[in-house]
Amino acid sequence: MSGTALQQVELVVRTIAQTAVDNEKYFGDLDAVVGDGDFGYSLARGFEKVLEGWDDIDRTDVGAFLKKIGMIVTSRIGGTSGPIWGTAFMKAGISAGPANELSGEQVVAMLRAATDGIKARGQSDVGDKTLLDALVPMTDAIERELASGADHAAVLAVAATTARTAAEATSELVARRGRASYTGERSRGSVDAGAMGVAVIVERISHAWTTEGAS
Amino acid sequence: MKKFINDPQQFVPEMLEGIALANPDTLRYLPEYNLLMRADSPREDKVSIVQGSGSGHEPAHVMIVGKGMLDAACPGDVFAAPPMDYVYETTKKLASPKGVLLLVNNYTGDRMAFDMGKEMAEAEGIRVEILTINDDVAVKDSLYTVGRRGVAGNFFVIKAVGAASEQGADIEELLRIGNKVNDVTRTMGVALTSCTPPAKGSTLFELGEDEIEMGVGIHGEPGRKRMKMTNADAIVDELLEAVVTDLPYSSGDDVALMINGLGGTPISELYILYRRAHQKLTEQGIKVTRSYVNEYCTSLDMAGASLTLVKLDDEIDALLGAPAEVAVRVF
Numbered sequence A: 001m002s003g004t005a006l007q008q009v010e011l012v013v014r015t016i017a018q019t020a021v022d023n024e025k026y027f028g029d030l031d032a033v034v035g036d037g038d039f040g041y042s043l044a045r046g047f048e049k050v051l052e053g054w055d056d057i058d059r060t061d062v063g064a065f066l067k068k069i070g071m072i073v074t075s076r077i078g079g080t081s082g083p084i085w086g087t088a089f090m091k092a093g094i095s096a097g098p099a100n101e102l103s104g105e106q107v108v109a110m111l112r113a114a115t116d117g118i119k120a121r122g123q124s125d126v127g128d129k130t131l132l133d134a135l136v137p138m139t140d141a142i143e144r145e146l147a148s149g150a151d152h153a154a155v156l157a158v159a160a161t162t163a164r165t166a167a168e169a170t171s172e173l174v175a176r177r178g179r180a181s182y183t184g185e186r187s188r189g190s191v192d193a194g195a196m197g198v199a200v201i202v203e204r205i206s207h208a209w210t211t212e213g214a215s
Numbered sequence B: 001m002k003k004f005i006n007d008p009q010q011f012v013p014e015m016l017e018g019i020a021l022a023n024p025d026t027l028r029y030l031p032e033y034n035l036l037m038r039a040d041s042p043r044e045d046k047v048s049i050v051q052g053s054g055s056g057h058e059p060a061h062v063m064i065v066g067k068g069m070l071d072a073a074c075p076g077d078v079f080a081a082p083p084m085d086y087v088y089e090t091t092k093k094l095a096s097p098k099g100v101l102l103l104v105n106n107y108t109g110d111r112m113a114f115d116m117g118k119e120m121a122e123a124e125g126i127r128v129e130i131l132t133i134n135d136d137v138a139v140k141d142s143l144y145t146v147g148r149r150g151v152a153g154n155f156f157v158i159k160a161v162g163a164a165s166e167q168g169a170d171i172e173e174l175l176r177i178g179n180k181v182n183d184v185t186r187t188m189g190v191a192l193t194s195c196t197p198p199a200k201g202s203t204l205f206e207l208g209e210d211e212i213e214m215g216v217g218i219h220g221e222p223g224r225k226r227m228k229m230t231n232a233d234a235i236v237d238e239l240l241e242a243v244v245t246d247l248p249y250s251s252g253d254d255v256a257l258m259i260n261g262l263g264g265t266p267i268s269e270l271y272i273l274y275r276r277a278h279q280k281l282t283e284q285g286i287k288v289t290r291s292y293v294n295e296y297c298t299s300l301d302m303a304g305a306s307l308t309l310v311k312l313d314d315e316i317d318a319l320l321g322a323p324a325e326v327a328v329r330v331f
Helices: A005-022 A024-032 A039-052 A062-076 A081-096 A104-122 A132-147 A152-172 A179-187 A193-211 B008-022 B084-093 B108-122 B154-166 B171-183 B232-246 B267-283 B314-321
Strands: B027-030 B035-038 B048-055 B072-078 B100-105 B128-133 B185-191 B211-214 B225-228 B254-261 B287-294 B304-311
Touching (some): A005 A024, A005 A039, A005 A193, A024 A193, A039 A062, A039 A081, A062 A081, A062 B084, A062 B108, A132 A152, A152 A193, B008 B048, B008 B072, B035 B084, B048 B084, B048 B154, B084 B108, B100 B154, B100 B171, B128 B171, B154 B171, B154 B254, B154 B314, B185 B232, B232 B267, B232 B304, B254 B267, B267 B287
Parallel strands (some): B048 B100, B100 B128, B254 B287
Antiparallel strands (some): B027 B035, B185 B304
């Protein structure tokens, strides 16, 4: 995908939102194994609002756009998923600031700001069996691939496979945060719904980048 | 359910509209953010004091916006934290060169919304601090908290920082004062009945005809225990024991004593509670030098009351005694 930084960010956000809406049942079923089963529903209802108001979202610059997405997501997704996912967009937006061009370093900085924000908001870290277990390895992979000079499509392909592998590996972990943590040892043996959600989303972004990237 | 409502969804907006219409010279109402603010705020020479929480606790906090108290209130729906974009927009509207102090009762949803609103506003160069209030001694953790809940004692924190901000205190000084008041304030409540959120249309929880909930939260959350109804003096003794031993308050202390109605209890009954509390404290050598008997922080139509003590020193006493003008007028 070529186009301006804002167009690229729009493609990514729109794909995240559409994937969340399309996978309401699948994400809910994943969460129901050890959580309370509302993850798919909450995420879908919130991102529906993003898609409904899509044309009216502030597009002054990448930062303003992402911050507005963060506010919609925070306010419209129920439970703790709203603040957690909303924080990621908000922090990425603050990190981007009034940018209209984004370098690879800036993209990595935005992803780091997002994951650090999730860690602070949820008082969690890698290994707690949360979406961070997919997001952080994915960000590491993106940073490595960008540094090696890979093109965007190749970077995203590696990001997708890394997130998928990392999400699958969460089945070995015991949940220490979120509703699933109430089940303790019983949470071992099933993947974390948030981490798998991230993997499915990044796969869709990787696909969309190469198929919808004609602009 | 028999209530003075039109559309349950419009309960909060219509209440806010009413408060604004009753106070046209002193208040401004921005319906798009549930925001009720002083007409003369923000001021360049004063830290803006903002309190937000769920609605259903009136007069907290929307009716105590005014000189010497809050510059603005940012309420959510009934018993629901305000959305973070409301917090963010409120903070921007109240931005003063001296900063914005956000007072937050310790509930998980409120803390997340205010933390995020603060971070967003800070990214735009606004000075923002958060002061968390947690005066409830009933339970360590509750349905909606990690740690103690913030209940009626928030009045004293608001009163003290409101007064100090009028006198020109900077934001660090207000944090010191607010934390100091919170540290010497303790509360416990008791419910005689449940309450009815308008959008729910039925009682929030079940409480038998002869049962009371000792240590109840202001959203009807469970407290210490459910017990048989007994007489007023016995109920005061139990509340007082829990509150006095917690800080602890001891002989020789000067205190403010608040008996706060939870929304469905007549003022007459509150004074019956006050009488016993005052007498028992006096017996223990604890001198009540400031008295508050009324509704300050309610739970919709719940019958019940809470008892709050604040240990006074000269600084806190002077701030509590400073003049204030709010929308709840009794003169």
